[in-house]
Amino acid sequence: MIITKPREWDRILANLAEVDARRVFVMGCGQCATVARTGGEDEIAEATERLSAAGIEVTGWAVGEVACHSGGTRLETRRHSGSIDEADAVLVLSCGAGVQTVADATSKPVFPGLESVFLGNVVRHGVFEERCQMCGECVLDMTAGICPVTTCPKGLLNGPCGGMWDGTCEVVTDRECTHVLISRRLAEQSRGGASDRVLAPKDHSKQLKPGSVNLRGERGERGTRRGTAR
Amino acid sequence: MSRLRDALERGEFVVTGEVAPPLGTDMTAMRESVATLGPLCHALNVTDNQGATLHLSSLAASRVVLDMGFEPIFQQTCRDRNRLALQSDLLAAWTLGLENLLVVTGDDPRGGDHPEAKGVFDIDSTQLLAIARGMNEGRDMLGREMAGGTGFCLGAAAFPEAEPWDVQRERALRKVEAGAEFFQTQAVFDIEKFARAAEELRPSGVKLIAGILLLKSPRVVKFINERLAGLMVPEHLGARIEEAVDPLAESIELATEQVRALREIADGVHIMPLGVDAAVGEVLAGAGLT
Numbered sequence: 139m140i141i142t143k144p145r146e147w148d149r150i151l152a153n154l155a156e157v158d159a160r161r162v163f164v165m166g167c168g169q170c171a172t173v174a175r176t177g178g179e180d181e182i183a184e185a186t187e188r189l190s191a192a193g194i195e196v197t198g199w200a201v202g203e204v205a206c207h208s209g210g211t212r213l214e215t216r217r218h219s220g221s222i223d224e225a226d227a228v229l230v231l232s233c234g235a236g237v238q239t240v241a242d243a244t245s246k247p248v249f250p251g252l253e254s255v256f257l258g259n260v261v262r263h264g265v266f267e268e269r270c271q272m273c274g275e276c277v278l279d280m281t282a283g284i285c286p287v288t289t290c291p292k293g294l295l296n297g298p299c300g301g302m303w304d305g306t307c308e309v310v311t312d313r314e315c316t317h318v319l320i321s322r323r324l325a326e327q328s329r330g331g332a333s334d335r336v337l338a339p340k341d342h343s344k345q346l347k348p349g350s351v352n353l354r355g356e357r358g359e360r361g362t363r364r365g366t367a368r
Numbered sequence: 369m370s371r372l373r374d375a376l377e378r379g380e381f382v383v384t385g386e387v388a389p390p391l392g393t394d395m396t397a398m399r400e401s402v403a404t405l406g407p408l409c410h411a412l413n414v415t416d417n418q419g420a421t422l423h424l425s426s427l428a429a430s431r432v433v434l435d436m437g438f439e440p441i442f443q444q445t446c447r448d449r450n451r452l453a454l455q456s457d458l459l460a461a462w463t464l465g466l467e468n469l470l471v472v473t474g475d476d477p478r479g480g481d482h483p484e485a486k487g488v489f490d491i492d493s494t495q496l497l498a499i500a501r502g503m504n505e506g507r508d509m510l511g512r513e514m515a516g517g518t519g520f521c522l523g524a525a526a527f528p529e530a531e532p533w534d535v536q537r538e539r540a541l542r543k544v545e546a547g548a549e550f551f552q553t554q555a556v557f558d559i560e561k562f563a564r565a566a567e568e569l570r571p572s573g574v575k576l577i578a579g580i581l582l583l584k585s586p587r588v589v590k591f592i593n594e595r596l597a598g599l600m601v602p603e604h605l606g607a608r609i610e611e612a613v614d615p616l617a618e619s620i621e622l623a624t625e626q627v628r629a630l631r632e633i634a635d636g637v638h639i640m641p642l643g644v645d646a647a648v649g650e651v652l653a654g655a656g657l658t
């Protein structure tokens with residue numbers, strides 16, 4: 139899931155002041171931002187209180203099913219068109235993808251209410267960890283299922299670096315060095331991979347922005363799998 | 369031809385030193401270091417934004433060492449440049465007459481003076497060694513023939529004391545396969561661990577230059593233990609410096625003992641004087657090297 143963090147509140151107020159917004163509609167997201175406890179109903183209630191305290195009226199709010207889903211978000215904005223029309227701006231408590239989806243669905247100025255930080259594993263309720271940066275060229279086959287691109291703070295494919303000491307990482311000193319973990323697991327499974335060869339430099343063209351995948355055919359039918367991914 | 373490579377190949381016990389380029393353009397202090405250390409060493413490392421802190425580039429500073437009549441070891445970290453910049457700097461270095469190259473990963477920017485910087489790490493040090501070896505054979509990293517190649521004596525870093533050793537050993541052997549002709553090691557405090565590394569790495573043909581750090585004061589010991597990644601001063605040595613009446617003299621004595629012990633098992637020593645350049649001559653003389 140996408141992990142989000144609260145955005146600096148002063149910055150949000152400054153954004154709203156820029157467009158002289160006295161009345162604001164607030165939108166959350168029923169998926170990631172709800173699980174991350176940054177853009178669910180509770181956080182919207184909290185934001186509403188803070189906005190009121192700052193003298194800004196909240197004309198309404200909604201938590202759509204998935205903010206980054208274009209169709210769903212369009213439907214949600216239509217459903218609340220009355221209170222959105224009354225508002226001077228929309229504040230979105232979701233990841234940046236959701237903010238943009240909302241911005242496409244309304245003609246009102248739309249502002250981000252959160253900071254999007256990473257694609258996270260849910261370690262347990264309320265504890266998230268970044269394990270994959272979606273590099274487009276997975277090396278987990280050679281690294282015993284431990285991602286060096288993401289979990290080594292330097293993203294080195296071949297390690298450890300010179301800062302490792304007693305199996306501990308130089309940068310995040312309460313973590314074990316990714317490359318020690320990889321070597322250990324490969325050895326436990328009697329496998330080669332990153333332990334017995336030099337992994338080649340990454341092909342960064344595999345993650346050129348913006349990414350796009352189209353599983354529909356040229357005429358727009360579903361599931362023809364002729365689309366391209368970049 | 370690189371005098372360093374020549375000496376290593378002849379089996380001579382080599383001595384390398386280290387100078388740091390300035391933050392700014394005034395080279396006076398670095399020139400003084402070069403003038404002191406140059407005559408004592410086969411070659412001098414010129415650091416590259418060491419500790420992820422801003423300094424004048426190793427490329428320009430290495431050329432200054434060369435112009436002063438000494439042999440530089442051009443250092444290049446993977447932290448600050450992508451593969452295009454790394455390759456073009458290697459080509460530039462060769463045309464500037466720099467014949468020795470030490471590639472290192474580089475400390476993370478979060479520990480340096482520009483913590484907001486993006487660490488590049490497009491290429492890691494093992495990959496960069498392979499690229500440099502390709503350039504020595506006249507090819508860029510895509511395998512294309514270039515109009516003129518390089519002929520670097522290729523070095524890398526090794527870490528004989530950072531456990532787990534089995535992981536370090538494999539990593540060092542990969543670096544040798546990728547092209548490392550010599551290693552300059554992290555500071556050596558435990559001669560037995562260095563001996564273990566020498567025994568297991570030298571059969572690959574790589575030369576091992578042992579790092580010697582002048583622990584000139586209790587403050588330096590504290591700094592290493594608290595702030596420097598990948599290194600710890602063992603308690604008994606730290607205590608020796610802390611309890612000494614004259615810590616500098618004690619550190620010179622300690623370094624001399626270390627060099628003497630390493631003469632039997634290493635291919636050379638790399639002395640990091642931490643500002644007390646004047647002591648290096650004393651250490652080498654004490655160890656019978658001058």
Ligand code: SF4
Nearest residue numbers: 270271273276277285
């Ligand atoms: S290598 Fe790492 S970042 Fe790349 S796809 Fe695999 S897990 Fe994700």
Ligand code: SF4
Nearest residue numbers: 290299307308315316
């Ligand atoms: S210690 Fe290991 S995990 Fe940490 S930055 Fe170095 S190689 Fe990466």
